[in-house]
Amino acid sequence: MVIAVTSGIQVSVEVTYQSEFSSPHQHHFVFTYKVTIENKSNQTVQLLRRRWEISDAAEVRKIVEGDGVVGQQPILEPGESHSYVSGCNLKSGLGKMKGIYYMEKLFDGNKFDVVIPEFQLIASYFQN
Known part of the structure; x- marks a missing residue:
């Protein structure tokens, strides 16, 4: 799991390689990732x-x-969290992702960016 905190918003990511949906011989590698966004502000x-x-x-x-x-x-709201699961397909068994969430403070309408920490996408047979 990787974690980053920006302006009181914590983003954590867990990655799973989906071997049952992947076809390495056809250069098709499927990963899912679970993101949890926690408002610590x-x-x-x-x-x-x-x-x-x-x-x-x-x-x-x-x-x-x-x-x-x-x-x-x-x-x-302060103290609340939101989790979701999404996925990514790669042509190789090695990759990485990172990003930004564009957010808004509802009290004053100020917009701010929250870092999504970089995480590795590594097919399980590369880890042996």
């Missing part, structure tokens, strides 16, 4: 957008941007 915040940088050993870096996370734009 004293203000209510909303996640508006996200931007991912995905690097694959077999190809050039990809940028993925969009509204919210898995169709939601969660509002987090």
